[in-house]
Amino acid sequence: MIKPFLLVFLGGGIGSLCRYGVWLLIRPWQMHFPWATFVANAIACFLLGLFLAWQGHSWLSDERRLLLITGLCGGFSTYSTFTAESWGLWQSGHYLALAAYTAGQFVVCTAFLLLGVRLGT
Secondary structure: OOHHHEEEEHHHHHHHHHHHHHHHHHHHHHHOOOHHHHHHHHHHHHHHHHHHHHHOOOOOOOOHHHHHHHHHHHOOOOOOHHHHHHHHHHHHHHHHHHHHHHHHHHHHHHHHHHHHHHHHO
């Protein structure tokens, strides 16, 4: 009964560490655009697309779905950070960056999800 919680916990921890790694790699280029969150969300959507495409395969059991989809992708994706950074762009008057960031997140993350599904099938 506790195993599903442990799988989500483990996957979420790994996803959070991956997100932090992306932030460490990209933060020197942040400037007035939150690239680290943008890239982390795109990668998480790509992985989610792959995992969703693989759901019908026998190796992707319910336990692995909890680990990879709920845990890893949930820990890697940064929607709450995305909204906070969007608000920060609004507050600082960077309206063009805000528009590019919010529209870009939707377009790029949707495209990466579809790419993951396509590569996974």
